[in-house]
Amino acid sequence: MTLSLNTRLLLASSVVLAAFLGFTGLVLDSAFRASADTALRDRLQGYVYALLAASDLDTRGKLHLPAELPDARFSLIGSGLYAQVVDSTGVSIWQSKSLLGLAIPFTNIPGVGQREFAQLAVDRDLPLLSLAFTISWETNSGSDRRYTYRVAENLVGFNAEVSRFRHSLWGWLAGVAILLLGVQNAVLRWSLAPLRRAAADLRAIETGQAQRLPFDYPRELRQLTDNLNGLLASADNHLKRYRDSLGNLAHSLKTPLAVLRGALDGEANDTALRAIAREHLAGMTQLIEYQLQRAAASGRTPLAAPVAVKPIVEKIVTALSKVYADKNVRVTLDIENSVTFLGDPGDLTEMLGNLLDNAFKWCRGQVRVSAQPMARGALHAALDVVVEDDGPGIPGEMKSRVLERGARADETTPGHGLGLAMVQDTVALYHGELALEASPLGGLAVFLRFAVA
Amino acid sequence: MRILVVEDETSLRAQLETQLRKAGYAVDSAADGEDGFYLGRENPFDLAVVDLGLPKLSGTDVILRWREAGRRFPILILTARGRWQDKVEGLNAGADDYLAKPFQAEELHARINALLRRASGVAQPILRCGPIVLDIGARSVQVDNLALDLTGYEYKVLEYLMLNRGKIISKTELTEHVYEQDFDRDSNVIEVFIGRLRRKLDPDNRYQPVETLRGRGYRFALTCGDA
Numbered sequence: 001m002t003l004s005l006n007t008r009l010l011l012a013s014s015v016v017l018a019a020f021l022g023f024t025g026l027v028l029d030s031a032f033r034a035s036a037d038t039a040l041r042d043r044l045q046g047y048v049y050a051l052l053a054a055s056d057l058d059t060r061g062k063l064h065l066p067a068e069l070p071d072a073r074f075s076l077i078g079s080g081l082y083a084q085v086v087d088s089t090g091v092s093i094w095q096s097k098s099l100l101g102l103a104i105p106f107t108n109i110p111g112v113g114q115r116e117f118a119q120l121a122v123d124r125d126l127p128l129l130s131l132a133f134t135i136s137w138e139t140n141s142g143s144d145r146r147y148t149y150r151v152a153e154n155l156v157g158f159n160a161e162v163s164r165f166r167h168s169l170w171g172w173l174a175g176v177a178i179l180l181l182g183v184q185n186a187v188l189r190w191s192l193a194p195l196r197r198a199a200a201d202l203r204a205i206e207t208g209q210a211q212r213l214p215f216d217y218p219r220e221l222r223q224l225t226d227n228l229n230g231l232l233a234s235a236d237n238h239l240k241r242y243r244d245s246l247g248n249l250a251h252s253l254k255t256p257l258a259v260l261r262g263a264l265d266g267e268a269n270d271t272a273l274r275a276i277a278r279e280h281l282a283g284m285t286q287l288i289e290y291q292l293q294r295a296a297a298s299g300r301t302p303l304a305a306p307v308a309v310k311p312i313v314e315k316i317v318t319a320l321s322k323v324y325a326d327k328n329v330r331v332t333l334d335i336e337n338s339v340t341f342l343g344d345p346g347d348l349t350e351m352l353g354n355l356l357d358n359a360f361k362w363c364r365g366q367v368r369v370s371a372q373p374m375a376r377g378a379l380h381a382a383l384d385v386v387v388e389d390d391g392p393g394i395p396g397e398m399k400s401r402v403l404e405r406g407a408r409a410d411e412t413t414p415g416h417g418l419g420l421a422m423v424q425d426t427v428a429l430y431h432g433e434l435a436l437e438a439s440p441l442g443g444l445a446v447f448l449r450f451a452v453a
Numbered sequence: 454m455r456i457l458v459v460e461d462e463t464s465l466r467a468q469l470e471t472q473l474r475k476a477g478y479a480v481d482s483a484a485d486g487e488d489g490f491y492l493g494r495e496n497p498f499d500l501a502v503v504d505l506g507l508p509k510l511s512g513t514d515v516i517l518r519w520r521e522a523g524r525r526f527p528i529l530i531l532t533a534r535g536r537w538q539d540k541v542e543g544l545n546a547g548a549d550d551y552l553a554k555p556f557q558a559e560e561l562h563a564r565i566n567a568l569l570r571r572a573s574g575v576a577q578p579i580l581r582c583g584p585i586v587l588d589i590g591a592r593s594v595q596v597d598n599l600a601l602d603l604t605g606y607e608y609k610v611l612e613y614l615m616l617n618r619g620k621i622i623s624k625t626e627l628t629e630h631v632y633e634q635d636f637d638r639d640s641n642v643i644e645v646f647i648g649r650l651r652r653k654l655d656p657d658n659r660y661q662p663v664e665t666l667r668g669r670g671y672r673f674a675l676t677c678g679d680a
């Protein structure tokens with residue numbers, strides 16, 4: 001399943017947010033509980049000390065506690081604060097008035113000087129925390145008496161306080177969470193807005209309402225939108241070239257067609273008619289070939305990966321060596337493996353195919369192909385290619401004429417000039433140059449130079 | 454010489470068949486890649502003409518599979534699109550030459566002749582063996598500088614024997630290379646052709662150009678020089 005970017009981000013950050021707030025809540029909750037608990041225990045301890053301070057032994061060694069105790073709640077029935085003093089056998093010696101009518105299940109009698117806290121419950125409505133503290137009292141007669149002071153406080157108030165805190169804590173956290181999620185959603189929508197806009201802009205291009213993507217995208221998207229614009233532009237160019245070629249083709253076919261029709265109507269001689277038809281059929285075939293090759297060349301497109309030159313040359317040479325097997329052509333390749341061409345591999349194949357075919361056709365027995373990155377440009381887009389043969393070459397004054405469309409240096413071998421003209425067109429698409437020189441091998445040298453775009 | 458034509462376009466296929474038959478070849482044809490591959494794998498053709506844009510199985514694939522299956526006959530590819538990519542692909546798949554459509558009949562014949570010659574190891578279109586001169590291009594035979602009048606089948610038998618000179622050719626092999634697939638074969642006919650050839654080539658029984666090896670076949674026995 002493919003979730004939208006918005007949903008992904010929202011889901012991920014919501015999970016993180018929930019985990020963070022939940023953890024915070026738990027920590028705060030337990031911290032508060034711990035500190036409230038400590039306070040309660042300290043208070044119980046305080047009561048025990050107060051009771052001890054108020055206690056007195058009479059001359060017979062009997063323990064007395066005053067009627068007025070330090071905290072009034074000890075004297076109020078059911079006040080929630082209870083106290084009891086027992087002797088070492090557990091028999092109650094004194095108990096606070098508040099304990100009247102209640103049976104608190106005190107059980108523990110800790111050792112001398114020991115404190116023991118315990119959670120007790122009289123019934124469900126009356127949970128208690130109790131503290132038992134045993135002291136050893138030396139009487140005048142010199143004997144030891146042990147008394148255990150027990151104090152208990154109602155936990156209802158404490159529990160209520162904790163749960164009040166808990167309620168308000170989680171309430172706040174939930175509020176903050178909702179607020180943050182809202183803010184986050186807004187931030188996401190705002191951040192992803194350019195993507196939505198890009199989609200809308202592309203739709204506009206699709207429906208023909210726009211030609212290009214606007215240029216005011218955020219930096220992160222610029223690379224993408226610029227490349228898209230480049231692709232659109234190159235597709236436009238391609239389409240335009242196809243249209244032009246089609247127009248040119250239709251236009252230029254009309255002349256030979258008209259001649260043929262005229263010959264059909266006017267020429268009585270069968271042999272002459274055949275000759276005319278043959279000549280113009282050949283011409284039309286060439287026209288179609290030329291325009292199709294021209295239209296099919298794709299030219300430099302954005303995002304084109306560099307193409308290794310050597311394997312392509314090798315493939316073409318292998319193929320042509322079969323076609324011209326009778327000539328036993330010796331082919332020298334002077335191409336490093338690392339040499340690349342930045343463009344369409346099909347275009348490179350067409351250009352080299354045409355040039356090598358000419359070289360094989362015209363050579364006496366030797367063909368040389370060299371390719372190297374242009375000396376000054378470190379960029380791989382810059383490339384020099386030379387295809388040479390040891391054939392008759394093309395005389396100086398013919399060199400410029402041969403490049404004109406369809407012109408042929410030697411009328412008896414069709415296609416020589418056509419191939420060159422096509423190569424020249426494709427080279428021009430790459431903003432490169434084509435030059436014809438005399439080769440040291442003795443024949444023609446065709447130089448191709450592809451500059452950095 | 455027996456040629457296979459694999460071309461999906463009906464009118465062009467018919468045209469090729471007619472032209473090639475007129476030129477004296479035995480012709481079988483297929484309209485798609487699968488049929489073409491099957492025919493070429495099962496029969497001993499001397500050459501195949503294959504269109505690159507075929508239905509069911511592309512021309513390049515047909516060639517690749519033939520070569521994988523060990524078929525060695527020369528292949529001429531026909532391309533409608535003049536793209537080098539297609540030509541290079543076809544040639545590197547195992548084809549030996551290409552011809553771009555539309556082409557002239559003369560051009561086709563020249564290419565086919567060149568390929569057949571190359572396949573038989575004869576560099577020139579003219580083969581001289583003693584007093585016998587075989588002109589593959591013109592499809593004519595001379596003995597002692599006198600033109601010989603041979604029927605199409607007689608010529609085919611002689612050409613095959615001479616291009617495979619020194620080798621023993623069985624009657625079956627000869628039949629397969631001289632006749633089209635659906636021809637009603639009768640090996641006695643070959644004996645008749647051989648007999649007639651002997652009478653025409655060597656009426657005085659001086660050179661004995663065609664040997665009979667009983668139970669094994671025939672052999673062209675004269676030594677030849679290309680010239």
